Structures are given as structure tokens and as C-alpha cells.
Amino acid sequence: MDFTGKHGLIVGVANKRSIAWAIAQCTALAGARLALTYQGRFEENVQELSEGLPHPPVILPCDVSVDAEIDSVFARVEQEFGGLDFVVHGAAFARKEELSLPFSDTTREGFRLAMDISAYSLIALARGAAPLMEKRGGGSIVALTYLGSERVFPNYNVMGVAKAALEANVRYLAADLGPKNIRVNAVSAGPIKTISAMGIGGFSSILNVYKDRAPLRRNVDAAEVGEAAAFLLSEAARGITGEVLMVDAGYHVTGM
Ligand code: NAD
Ligand code: IMJ
Numbered sequence: 001m002d003f004t005g006k007h008g009l010i011v012g013v014a015n016k017r018s019i020a021w022a023i024a025q026c027t028a029l030a031g032a033r034l035a036l037t038y039q040g041r042f043e044e045n046v047q048e049l050s051e052g053l054p055h056p057p058v059i060l061p062c063d064v065s066v067d068a069e070i071d072s073v074f075a076r077v078e079q080e081f082g083g084l085d086f087v088v089h090g091a092a093f094a095r096k097e098e099l100s101l102p103f104s105d106t107t108r109e110g111f112r113l114a115m116d117i118s119a120y121s122l123i124a125l126a127r128g129a130a131p132l133m134e135k136r137g138g139g140s141i142v143a144l145t146y147l148g149s150e151r152v153f154p155n156y157n158v159m160g161v162a163k164a165a166l167e168a169n170v171r172y173l174a175a176d177l178g179p180k181n182i183r184v185n186a187v188s189a190g191p192i193k194t195i196s197a198m199g200i201g202g203f204s205s206i207l208n209v210y211k212d213r214a215p216l217r218r219n220v221d222a223a224e225v226g227e228a229a230a231f232l233l234s235e236a237a238r239g240i241t242g243e244v245l246m247v248d249a250g251y252h253v254t255g256m
Contacts, residue, residue: 001234004031007081008233009073011062011125012090012144014042016049017194019144020090022226027086027233028053035077037062039091064091064121065113074128084132086233087125089143092196093117098158100201106158114158119165126173130182138181140233143170144225145186145244147252155201167244174242183241185232190220190248215250 008027012020013036028034035058038046043061050057058080062069077084094114098106122143133139148156149163167186174184190210197203210219228247231237246252 001026001030001230001236003027003085003230003234006032006085007034007077007083008032008086008088009035009037009077009084009125009129010088010090011037011064011121012088012092013038013046013049014195015045017192017222018090019189019192019194019222019225019229020088021049022222023088023090023142023229023233024053024057026223026226026230028055028057030230032086033081034058035060035073035080037073039063064124065116067124070121070124070128074132078132081132083135084129085136085139087129087139087141088229088233089122089125089141091117091121092144092159092162094157094159094162096199099155101157103157111158111161114162115165118159118162119169122166122169123173126177126182126184130177130180133182134180139183140237141173141177141182141184142229142232143184143186144229145170145188147188147190147246147248149188153206170244171242178241183232183237185237185240185242186244187225187229187232188244188246188248188252189225190214190251192220192222192225194222210249210251213251213254213256214248215253218249220247220249 010024037060062073095110098110145163148160170186225247
């Protein structure tokens with residue numbers, strides 16, 4: 001894969017374990033120039049990680065629940081790059097309580113917050129990116145999702161509902177932006193120990209269940225997910241849009 005001369009925006013790097021960081025490394029090593037955004041407390045991590053990239057990235061704050069911050073990101077990206085070839089959406093959040101209490105106890109505010117940060121934000125990012133991508137004759141957007149959108153996993157709760165909405169967003173955005181040659185896809189990753197997996201009840205046993213039952217009899221790592229995402233971002237995937245690509249060692253095909 002060659003990303004020489006391509007410019008990308010990556011949202012969702014928190015630390016070296018972040019799946020978004022694996023995508024950043026893969027595309028940057030293949031020649032992409034990046035803008036990386038961080039959520040408040042992760043500024044220092046992102047600055048430090050960036051020193052390991054071949055080209056120094058543009059580093060910007062972005063809380064995806066704040067329209068004004070999204071607007072300033074695209075204003076800066078336009079100034080710096082003059083256009084945009086790809087966007088990665090790797091932001092997800094639900095309140096800790098919503099991921100441990102019974103699903104029927106999901107609160108209205110907890111539901112709203114999870115949907116806003118984890119699903120609506122893809123629409124906001126796509127809208128901001130579209131005019132910059134049109135300047136390049138098209139572009140590619142990839143979001144990160146999980147099988148909990150279709151199947152019930154213990155404690156995934158409102159995040160499962162938000163991922164179902166995110167995947168539907170992928171299809172509607174693909175239909176809307178396709179005529180501008182902007183593709184929109186998702187990568188559905190198997191479980192990986194990132195900070196979004198820390199403190200989740202039963203996460204280690206989920207990893208073991210995948211290892212025992214997945215056709216490849218192992219878990220996936222962030223680099224594998226990063227390379228699959230980079231494929232969807234690349235010209236090799238120019239005929240693919242509206243798709244959810246499973247990168248889970250085949251776990252999703254199993255029946256028991
Ligand atoms: P991570 O914790 O490294 O990444 C989650 C990111 O979301 C963080 O960078 C965090 O700063 C960001 N975020 C949360 N709220 C935000 C907000 N308001 N504004 C901006 N950013 C915000 O964990 P990860 O596992 O790399 O997660 C990345 C994506 O991958 C998420 O969408 C997650 O649902 C998805 N995913 C993770 C797994 C897994 O097992 N780790 C599996 C499948 C899909
Ligand atoms: C998260 C919760 C419950 C079960 C889970 C997960 N399984 C997997 C995850 C089985 C694989 C990780 N995942 C796919 C996510 O999307 C995680 C999102 C997330 C994690 C946290 C933890 C800390 C917090 N809020 C969160 N919001 C979203 O306070």
C-alpha cells in the first residue's frame with residue numbers, strides 16, 4: 001500500500017495500544033501525512049507517540065461531542081493540507097455504569113451520551129471532511145466497530161446499540177457521499193486490550209472465548225486491524241463502500 005502524497009485525519013489515539021494509533025503508524029509508514037486529534041487528557045501521549053512517525057503530524061484537540069472543535073479541526077486541516085484523502089473514526093464512549101448495570105437500567109442521558117460520542121460523531125466528521133475530500137476528487141472514511149452491534153455480549157449494553165447506529169451511519173453516509181467518490185466503511189475488530197477494555201468486567205474471559213472458538217484459534221492484535229483499515233483507506237479498496245469488514249480471526253462465523 002502506498003500513501004505517498006495522501007493526507008489523513010485520525011481521531012481516537014489515546015496511547016500506544018489504541019487501534020487508531022496502529023492505523024496511524026501503518027498509513028504514515030506507507031507515506032501519509034497525518035493530522036491526529038486527541039481528547040483533552042491524552043495530549044501528552046499523542047505528542048510523545050508522534051515523535052516516532054516518519055513525518056511530524058499536525059496535532060489538534062478535538063472532543064467529538066463539540067461542533068466548534070470539529071469545525072476548528074477541519075479549518076486547520078484545510079490550512080495545513082489544502083484538502084483531505086482519508087479520515088479514521090476511533091472514538092467511543094459510554095458511562096462506566098451503563099457498561100455494568102443491567103441493560104434495562106440504561107438512562108436517557110447515558111443513552112444520549114453514548115450515541116452522541118460513538119455514533120453521531122461519524123456524521124459530523126464526514127460532513128466536515130466532504131468538501132476537503134471533493135477537492136481531491138474523493139476520499140475514504142473508516143470507522144471502528146464491534147460485533148456487539150449485532151449480538152449480545154455481557155456488559156457491552158448501550159455501546160452495542162451505539163455500534164448498531166454507527167454501522168447504519170456507515171451505510172447511509174456511503175449512499176449520500178458515494179456520488180462525490182467518498183467511500184465510507186467500518187472495520188469490526190475482535191477484542192483487544194486497549195484502555196477502552198480496561199476495567200471491563202469479564203474482558204479476559206471474552207479474550208479466552210474468542211481464542212477457543214475463532215477459526216484461527218487466536219485473538220487479533222491492533223496491527224492486524226490497522227492494516228485492514230489501511231486497505232479500506234487505500235486505492236486497493238476503491239470499489240468498496242458501505243461495508244463492515246470483520247477482522248476478528250473469524251469468530252463471527254461460529255455458531256457455538
Ligand atoms: P482507546 O481507548 O485507545 O480509543 C478510544 C478513543 O476514544 C480514545 O482515544 C478516546 O480519547 C476517544 N474518545 C472518547 N470520547 C471522546 C470524545 N468525546 N471526543 C474525542 N475522542 C473521544 O480504545 P480502542 O480500543 O483503540 O478504541 C478505538 C475504537 O475501536 C472504538 O470505536 C472502539 O469501540 C473500537 N473497538 C475496540 C475494540 C477493543 O476490543 N478494544 C474492539 C472493536 C472495536
Ligand atoms: C466494552 C465493554 C463491555 C464489553 C466489551 C467492551 N467487549 C469489548 C469491549 C466484549 C470487546 C471493547 N469495545 C469493543 C468498546 O467499544 C469499548 C468501548 C468503551 C469502553 C469504555 C470503558 C471505560 C468507560 N467507558 C467506556 N466507553 C466505551 O468509562
